[in-house]
Amino acid sequence: xxxxxxxxxxxxxxxxxxxxxxxxxxxxGAVALGASALAVRELSGLLPPPPVVYAGVKLPGxxxxxxxxxxxxxxxxxxxxxxxxxxxxxxxxxxxxxxxNFRTRPWTVxxxxxxxxxxxxxVDQLMKMAALEERIYRHRCVEGWSIVVPWAGFPLSVxxxxxxxxxxxxxxxxxxxxxxxxxxxxxxxxxxxxxxxxLRLDEAMNPLALLCFGLYGEALPNQNGAxxxxxxxxxxxxKSGKSIVKIRFVEHQPPTAWSTATPxxxxxxxxxxxxxxxxxxxxATERRLGEYMKRKTLMFNGYGDQVAHLYxxxxxxxxx
Amino acid sequence: xxxxxxxxxxxxxxxxxxxxxxxxxxxKAWNHVLGANPIQEITFSTGTWTLVFLCITLSVTPLRQxxxxxxxxxxxxxxxxxxxxxxxxxFTTYLWLDKFFDVHEIVKDVYKRPFIxxxxxxxxxxxxxxxTSTKGMIRRxxxxxxxxxxxxxxxxxxxxxxxYYWLVKSDVRVPVRYGVIVALLLGYRLLKTLLSRWGGxxxxxxxxxxxxxx
Numbered sequence: 001x002x003x004x005x006x007x008x009x010x011x012x013x014x015x016x017x018x019x020x021x022x023x024x025x026x027x028x029g030a031v032a033l034g035a036s037a038l039a040v041r042e043l044s045g046l047l048p049p050p051p052v053v054y055a056g057v058k059l060p061g062x063x064x065x066x067x068x069x070x071x072x073x074x075x076x077x078x079x080x081x082x083x084x085x086x087x088x089x090x091x092x093x094x095x096x097x098x099x100x101n102f103r104t105r106p107w108t109v110x111x112x113x114x115x116x117x118x119x120x121x122x123v124d125q126l127m128k129m130a131a132l133e134e135r136i137y138r139h140r141c142v143e144g145w146s147i148v149v150p151w152a153g154f155p156l157s158v159x160x161x162x163x164x165x166x167x168x169x170x171x172x173x174x175x176x177x178x179x180x181x182x183x184x185x186x187x188x189x190x191x192x193x194x195x196x197x198x199l200r201l202d203e204a205m206n207p208l209a210l211l212c213f214g215l216y217g218e219a220l221p222n223q224n225g226a227x228x229x230x231x232x233x234x235x236x237x238x239k240s241g242k243s244i245v246k247i248r249f250v251e252h253q254p255p256t257a258w259s260t261a262t263p264x265x266x267x268x269x270x271x272x273x274x275x276x277x278x279x280x281x282x283x284a285t286e287r288r289l290g291e292y293m294k295r296k297t298l299m300f301n302g303y304g305d306q307v308a309h310l311y312x313x314x315x316x317x318x319x320x
Numbered sequence: 321x322x323x324x325x326x327x328x329x330x331x332x333x334x335x336x337x338x339x340x341x342x343x344x345x346x347x348k349a350w351n352h353v354l355g356a357n358p359i360q361e362i363t364f365s366t367g368t369w370t371l372v373f374l375c376i377t378l379s380v381t382p383l384r385q386x387x388x389x390x391x392x393x394x395x396x397x398x399x400x401x402x403x404x405x406x407x408x409x410x411f412t413t414y415l416w417l418d419k420f421f422d423v424h425e426i427v428k429d430v431y432k433r434p435f436i437x438x439x440x441x442x443x444x445x446x447x448x449x450x451x452t453s454t455k456g457m458i459r460r461x462x463x464x465x466x467x468x469x470x471x472x473x474x475x476x477x478x479x480x481x482x483x484y485y486w487l488v489k490s491d492v493r494v495p496v497r498y499g500v501i502v503a504l505l506l507g508y509r510l511l512k513t514l515l516s517r518w519g520g521x522x523x524x525x526x527x528x529x530x531x532x533x534x
Contacts, residue, residue: 081356082357092356092357145357188491188493190490190491191490280435280486281433281487289356293420294418
C-alpha cells in the first residue's frame with residue numbers, strides 16, 4: 001500500500017524560530033508602542049507623540065553650563081565600560097555587555113508622596129520639561145577612582161518645583177528599576193533591592209543636582225543608568241541612582257541601599273570627604289581613570305563653593 | 321608508570337606555563353587592553369595569581385599522598401617560588417603604583433588598615449620561605465627545622481584569603497571560594513595529623529618528608 005505524504009512542508013519553507021520570535025516581538029513592541037503613544041497623546045493634549053530616544057541617540061542643542069569643569073574628560077570608552085551597576089553584575093566590565101538589551105522604553109517615572117501634584121511621567125515627556133544642559137562634572141567613586149564626564153540633563157529642582165512638595169516633604173527618595181528577568185545581578189543578594197537612594201530636600205534643590213538623560217552628547221548608555229538617573233557630583237558615585245522609576249517625597253530620612261547593607265561604612269550623606277576615611281581604606285587620594293599618579297581628593301569633590309553651606313554646623317565625621 | 325624519570329623534561333614546560341599569566345598581563349599592558357583602570361587590573365591579577373599559586377603549592381602534598389605519586393613533590397618548590405614571585409609583583413604594584421614609595425603612608429596603611437595588615441603579613445611570611453628554598457639552606461637548617469619554618473605557608477595562605485575577603489566591597493563570593501579551597505587543603509593536613517596522633521599508627525609520612533623535600 002502506498003501512503004502519499006504530499007502534505008509535508010519542505011524544510012525550506014519553515015520559518016526559522018528566530019524570525020518567528022522576532023515577528024512576535026515586533027508585533028508586541030508595535031502594540032505597546034502604539035498604546036503608549038496613544039496614552040501620551042491623551043495626556044499631553046493631542047500633541048504628536050515625542051520621538052523615542054534610545055541609548056546612543058544624539059541629543060542636539062545642549063546648553064553649555066557655567067557649572068562645568070574644564071578638566072580633561074575621561075574617554076567615552078572608559079566611562080561606558082567601567083561601571084558599578086550591581087543589578088547587572090558586581091564586575092565593572094560586565095554591565096556594558098549585560099545591559100545591552102535592557103528595555104528602556106516605554107519607561108515611566110512615578111513621582112509621589114508629599115507633593116501637591118503627584119504624577120507618572122513618561123520619560124520622553126520628562127526629558128522635555130526643560131532645556132537639556134551639558135554639565136561636565138567630576139565624579140568620584142567611593143572605591144577611590146574618579147572620572148570627568150559631560151552629562152546631559154537639567155536641574156532636579158525643575159522637576160521638584162513642578163510637583164510642588166508640601167511642607168511635610170523633608171527628603172527625596174530615588175528608587176531604581178527592578179526586573180530580575182533583565183537584571184542578572186539581582187540573583188546575588190548583595191544589597192536590598194530595589195536600590196534606594198536619598199537626599200535632603202535642600203540638597204536635591206541645589207543647582208548642582210542634575211536629572212540626567214545623557215552623556216557625551218547622546219542618550220545614556222544602558223550601563224550608565226538609562227534612561228534617567230540623578231547626578232550628584234559632590235557625593236560618592238553610589239548616591240547617584242541609576243535607571244530611576246520612582247521619586248518619592250517623604251517626611252523622614254529614607255533608607256538607602258549601601259547604608260542599610262553596611263551602616264558603619266556608608267552613611268546617608270556620603271559627601272566626598274578626604275578627611276573621613278572609609279573604615280577599610282583611605283579617601284585622601286583617588287586615581288583618575290587614565291592617569292598614572294594618584295591625585296588628592298578634594299573636599300566635596302571640589303564643589304565646596306556650591307554645597308558647603310548645606311552642611312554648616314554639622315559634624316561630618318558623624319554624618320559621613 | 322614511573323614519572324620520576326620524566327620530571328626533568330616536564331619541568332621546563334611547567335615553568336613556562338607558570339609564566340603564562342604574567343606573560344598575558346604584560347602583553348595586555350603593552351597593547352593597552354588592560355581596561356579603564358589598568359593599575360587596578362595589575363594589582364588584582366598579581367594578587368589573584370599569588371593566591372592561586374599558594375593553593376597549587378599547598379595541594380602538592382595532598383595530591384602526592386592521595387594519588388600515590390611521590391614525584392609530584394619535585395614541583396613544589398617551583399610552585400612556591402612562583403607564589404612568592406607573584407606576591408613580589410603584587411607588593412611592588414602597591415609600593416610603586418599605589419603609594420609611590422611613600423614610606424610614611426605605607427606604615428600608616430599597614431598599621432591602620434586591617435586588610436593591608438593581613439596582606440602584608442601574608443607577604444612577609446613568604447620571605448623566609450623563599451630565602452630558605454635552596455638545597456644548601458635545607459641542609460643547613462636540617463629537615464625538621466626547615467619543615468617547621470615552612471609551615472609559615474599556612475599563615476601566608478590564610479592571611480592572603482583574609483586580605484582578599486576584607487578588601488571587597490560587598491560581593492564576597494570569590495574570596496569565599498578561595499577560603500574554602502585553603503580550608504580544605506589545611507583541613508586535610510590537620511585531619512592527617514590528628515589521625516596519626518590518636519589512631520596510634522606511626523606517621524611514616526612525617527619521617528619521610530624531609531628527604532622527599534630535597
